[in-house]
Amino acid sequence: xxxxxxxxxxxxxxxxxxxxxxxxxxxxxxxxxxxxxxxxxxxxxxxxxxxxxxxxxxxxxxxxxxxxxxxxxxxxxxxxxxxxxxxxxxxxxxxxxxxxxxxxxxxxxxxxxxxxxxxxxxxxxxxxxxxxxxxxxxxxxxxxxxxxxxxxxxxxxxxxxxxxxxxxxxxxxxxxxxxxxxxxxxxxxxxxxxxxxxxxxxxxxxxxxxxxxxxxxxxxxxxxxxxxxxxxxxxxxxxxxxxxxxxxxx
Amino acid sequence: xxxxxxxxxxxxxxxxxxxxxxxxxxxxxxxxxxxxxxxxxxxxxxxxxxxxxxxxxxxxxxxxxxxxxxxxxxxxxxxxxxxxxxxxxxxxxxxxxxxxxxxxxxxxxxxxxxxxxxxxxxxxxxxxxxxxxxxxxxxxxxxxxxxxxxxxxxxxxxxxxxxxxxxxxxxxxxxxxxxxxxxxxxxxxxxxxxxxxxxxxxxxxxxxxxxxxxxxxxxxxxxxxxxxxxxxxxxxxxxxxxxxx
Numbered sequence: 165x166x167x168x169x170x171x172x173x174x175x176x177x178x179x180x181x182x183x184x185x186x187x188x189x190x191x192x193x194x195x196x197x198x199x200x201x202x203x204x205x206x207x208x209x210x211x212x213x214x215x216x217x218x219x220x221x222x223x224x225x226x227x228x229x230x231x232x233x234x235x236x237x238x239x240x241x242x243x244x245x246x247x248x249x250x251x252x253x254x255x256x257x258x259x260x261x262x263x264x265x266x267x268x269x270x271x272x273x274x275x276x277x278x279x280x281x282x283x284x285x286x287x288x289x290x291x292x293x294x295x296x297x298x299x300x301x302x303x304x305x306x307x308x309x310x311x312x313x314x315x316x317x318x319x320x321x322x323x324x325x326x327x328x329x330x331x332x333x334x335x336x337x338x339x340x341x342x343x344x345x346x347x348x349x350x351x352x353x354x355x356x357x358x359x360x361x362x363x364x365x366x367x368x369x370x371x372x373x374x375x376x377x378x379x380x381x382x383x384x385x386x387x388x389x390x391x392x393x394x395x396x397x398x399x400x401x402x403x404x405x406x407x408x409x410x411x412x413x414x
Numbered sequence: 415x416x417x418x419x420x421x422x423x424x425x426x427x428x429x430x431x432x433x434x435x436x437x438x439x440x441x442x443x444x445x446x447x448x449x450x451x452x453x454x455x456x457x458x459x460x461x462x463x464x465x466x467x468x469x470x471x472x473x474x475x476x477x478x479x480x481x482x483x484x485x486x487x488x489x490x491x492x493x494x495x496x497x498x499x500x501x502x503x504x505x506x507x508x509x510x511x512x513x514x515x516x517x518x519x520x521x522x523x524x525x526x527x528x529x530x531x532x533x534x535x536x537x538x539x540x541x542x543x544x545x546x547x548x549x550x551x552x553x554x555x556x557x558x559x560x561x562x563x564x565x566x567x568x569x570x571x572x573x574x575x576x577x578x579x580x581x582x583x584x585x586x587x588x589x590x591x592x593x594x595x596x597x598x599x600x601x602x603x604x605x606x607x608x609x610x611x612x613x614x615x616x617x618x619x620x621x622x623x624x625x626x627x628x629x630x631x632x633x634x635x636x637x638x639x640x641x642x643x644x645x646x647x648x649x650x651x652x653x654x655x656x657x658x659x
Contacts (some may be wrong), residue, residue, distance in 0.1 A: 383518070
């Protein structure tokens with residue numbers, strides 16, 4: 165089968181970008197989307213042209229490095245899928261496929277399809293950690309945690325920080341990411357000591373990075389490759405109110 | 415950072431304000447709707463109810479203005495938060511997707527919150543001018559050519575809805591309100607932190623029930639007024655002497 169690709173090309177952060185069209189790209193339905201971009205790049209390099217720059221690492225859907233908006237959908241039309249887990253069998257012969265980078269002021273384009281997601285790192289640095297004494301590992305089960313709580317914390321912890329929630333949100337909001345990172349620590353005992361300062365710091369940083377606010381469209385949840393739910397956003401909201409009331413009382 | 419004031423200046427804090435002011439208005443609307451059902455009990459009963467409110471809930475006339483200012487503050491806070499958040503959201507994605515961002519799950523009520531909210535504000539101004547302040551008193555179009563009489567709320571309602579065009583405006587506003595609440599009530603609970611799965615039933619239950627109940631109540635009253643279900647107002651009706659001083 166053959167497809168026509170419209171790919172966003174931008175030579176640098178401040179450069180003007182434009183779509184480049186590759187017509188009749190020969191593809192196999194079993195190819196992943198990234199393998200298709202690889203074949204385009206092999207051809208470009210053979211012609212002495214600049215290859216299409218895109219982020220990728222594990223190519224098995226667990227690292228969070230890859231991501232692009234395909235025909236208006238973050239990570240493309242797959243369900244709970246990263247871009248690397250999207251295959252050409254999801255398209256038809258002759259399809260025109262538009263590929264663009266995540267669009268958010270907090271995710272500036274580095275080059276082509278690659279965006280700078282260090283705003284996520286700064287949100288983590290503002291509180292997405294637990295301060296612990298290093299040394300030998302504690303005994304397993306020394307700190308009993310109920311199974312339902314452990315499961316909810318684990319579900320939040322599956323966030324790979326790919327940024328699809330931001331890309332898919334009508335407001336380019338990072339609430340799903342931030343709430344998952346606040347909750348996976350805030351739900352378990354180890355995260356209690358810094359629970360208030362964590363949510364206050366991370367929400368402050370999230371706003372400072374220029375992300376939008378949540379309007380409960382739930383597009384993030386639908387685009388998340390890990391299926392993380394918006395209930396963590398409600399959890400963050402509650403934690404933030406609680407933290408403010410707590411600090412006000414002190 | 416980590417300040418007590420995060421709630422005030424953060425996007426989440428503005429949403430909390432949005433949710434709290436929204437729920438205040440929902441509470442008010444519930445009472446407003448229930449009060450309208452008294453129309454079915456006739457002119458005396460409805461006018462008595464209207465007088466109860468006009469006289470400051472039978473206690474102190476200043477209470478009515480207290481209530482009005484409280485609601486005005488809620489509406490003002492709601493609008494301020496909406497404008498501030500909309501600006502922040504617009505700035506968060508300066509470059510739109512060329513292929514158009516495709517929605518996977520969002521609903522029309524959710525997408526129409528801003529435009530619907532603006533329509534409801536315009537309607538509110540009209541509604542207050544029409545039936546609360548009576549500025550269209552005597553208008554052939556808006557009051558059926560009848561005067562607006564403060565104490566005779568029953569007649570005002572029937573005359574005010576005697577023109578089907580006005581009636582349709584009221585029905586449209588009610589539908590817009592229902593759509594706004596369909597997304598708003600659930601969202602308010604969500605924003606105010608009802609995250610635990612135990613609350614899901616209450617969140618979606620009230621999120622559906624509240625809009626249906628409020629819209630249903632208003633629609634029944636407007637349709638009854640338009641369809642002549644209510645007894646025509648007695649032109650000789652006069653407020654009891656003890657109301658007038």
